Amino acid sequence: MSAMPHLLDAEGRAAIERLMRQRPLLGFDFDGTLAPIVMHPDEARIPDRIARLLERLTARAPVVVVSGRQVLDVRHRLGFKPTHIVGNHGAEDEFDGPDPRVVTTLEAFRRQMLRMEPMLNEAGATIEDKGASIAIHYRLAPNPALAREAIAELVRELPPDIETEHGKRVVNVLVAGAPDKGHAIQRLAARYGTEAGFYAGDDTNDEPAFDRADPGWVTVRVGPRLEHSRARYRLDEQAEIEEVLRLMLESPA
Known part of the structure; x- marks a missing residue:
């Protein structure tokens, strides 16, 4: 307790x-x-x-x-x-919209992500691009361990100022200091x-x-x-x- x-x-x-x-x-x-x-x-x-x-x-x-x-x-x-x-x-x-610096900083990761998206989808992970952050979900993955391995491969080498945060069957990709x-x-x-x-x-x-x-x-x-x-x-x-x-x-x- x-x-x-x-x-x-x-x-x-x-x-x-x-x-x-x-x-x-x-x-x-x-x-x-x-x-x-x-x-x-x-x-x-x-x-x-x-x-x-x-x-x-x-x-x-x-x-x-x-x-x-x-x-x-x-x-x-x-x-x-x-x-x-x-x-x-x-x-x-x-009312004020997304932080424009954050949206721009994520562009380098987006390019990397799109190259690897087929591999992620095959492992049961899906990408949600929200503009000021990106979520990689694996709640519906048939094999969660395999999906986590694919996501780990994607985020192994992150562009500058990009970081990850692990949640409930999701990995959030965020801009440092956002x-x-x-x-x-x-x-x-x-x-x-x-x-x-x-x-x-x-x-x-x-x-x-x-x-x-x-x-x-x-x-x-x-x-x-x-x-x-x-x-x-x-x-x-x-x-x-x-x-x-x-x-x-x-x-x-």
């Missing part, structure tokens, strides 16, 4: 009540946090009951979605209109004029948000693999986010 306190225990519930008195920024990852993980990523959607709760929350506080997906990809999967969406792990803003989810939540808190905040996420790319959050923030790691997380609280499974949203709505302003 993890030593990290569960958000729905007494301590976590009290933290939510304190937070909601301050009109906080409410930040959420998409896949695995608001939406259940599915075998086919294109089928991911927020359940209707969760979308309705989020819609009600937007009347009380800024609700932001910070996703590894592109903004256009995630927007139609939400079922409600959030205050703000940030995509590409923090490098693409809904805005991440930690930068995103800081930028959004300043934009919406709040010092208090909440952020929940389930994967490696959410850790910068946990790390950069101010001490008073409520940060939550969803699901397993908690040993090295810098979040302050945990949820054991994605479905528990519904109860968290209900607690936020029931908390006195």
Whole structure:
């Protein structure tokens, strides 16, 4: 059992009540946090009951979605209109667009990637080019070990300023120093004029948000693999986010 306190225990519930008195920024990852993980990523959607709760929350506080997906990809999967969406792990803003330096820096890797794409596809890996980042998925690979070997071959020699980050059956290709989810939540808190905040996420790319959050923030790691997380609280499974949203709505302003 993890030593990290569960958000729905007494301590976590009290933290939510304190937070909601301050009109906080409410930040959420998409896949695995608001939406259940599915075998086919294109089928991911927020359940209707969760979308309705989020819609009600937007009347009380800024609700932001910070996703590894592109903004256009995630927007139609939400079922409600959030205050703000940030995509590409923090490098693409809904209103300001993707960071142009990041898009340009990835060009050298794109050329290398296209040369090796047939080999990746044969191993069961697929490429998703999101402009400001690239994801190489192998969730549907018949032989995940073979797919990982093919991806390792692709990323063995990376162009300058390019780095990788491993997630759940995906390898993300990113530009070193690109805005991440930690930068995103800081930028959004300043934009919406709040010092208090909440952020929940389930994967490696959410850790910068946990790390950069101010001490008073409520940060939550969803699901397993908690040993090295810098979040302050945990949820054991994605479905528990519904109860968290209900607690936020029931908390006195």
